[in-house]
Amino acid sequence: MSRGGRWRVLLLGGCLSLAAAAAAAQPGGAATALRETLDRHLQAIQARDLDALLATVTRGDALTLILPDGRVLDTREEYRRLHQDWFAEDDWRMRFEVRQVREFGETGIALVHYLSQQRQADGSYATGREALLSLLFAREQGDWRLVYDQNTVVPPQRPQ
Template sequence: MKTLRIALACLLLAASGAAAAIKPPPGSSLRSAVDRHLAAIEARDLDALLETVTRLPIMTTILPDGRVLKTREEYRKLHVAWFAERDWRMRFQVQDVMQYGDVGIARVKYDSQVRDKAGRYRSKRMALLSLTFRREDGAWRLVYDQNTVIPPTEKK
């Protein structure tokens, strides 16, 4: 009976240790991944951005003009060129973040702004992002990026 209690205690300790081992580390929530992704764009930090993106070669990006990129490498190249430009900034508003098991979707509204000749930022376009993340090796990584332009409202 004593051996059974010791074995049961060992199993409980092992189970609690295993639960702690599979618990995600602090800052690994879907929302924190979304925040890190957007912060990397704002900072023009390519390395930080790519840490939030799938490591697999296939990745879909739909640009505001409707062009479709199909690979992680195309996504990387797009951001190398874009981050080299210094006359823009983005203002993001996370609308909602929903998680469905190992997949999550963030809806983000953004104001893409460009600097005019006087050095002031002006809105270029408003758009919505649908960012789909998937858990890969314990981290949330972007696998699908859809940009949808919000048409300007007509002034009457």
């Protein structure tokens, strides 16, 4: 192959890779379904909607949840009970910022920054915890489902 032919092949390959990446990021692309599931998951938390939340998690028994204090829950049922109790409380809200969503074949991962806020006596909200969520999703019968949830506390910034 001539030098010019090799460059055309490399250029075409690069353009096809960019086009595939752009298609995945566009509505209807591969990443859209994962992002939609993530959005439904986070909205269910904000709405304290247990049924909507459970519709985004694995149907299997194994579901790992690592809490901000380091405790580990290992089953879907433990996950359900924890959220049922938490959702019964009405003095909190969550503020989410999705930082990253990536797919790796049949798995996908999301990095989400959040502020956990408590309602004060005057009705305002104060941030009680800042943390990062690492949420691992896997495809189950064509749907994205949460299978692993790790909360990592972001330590408060110290004055310099």
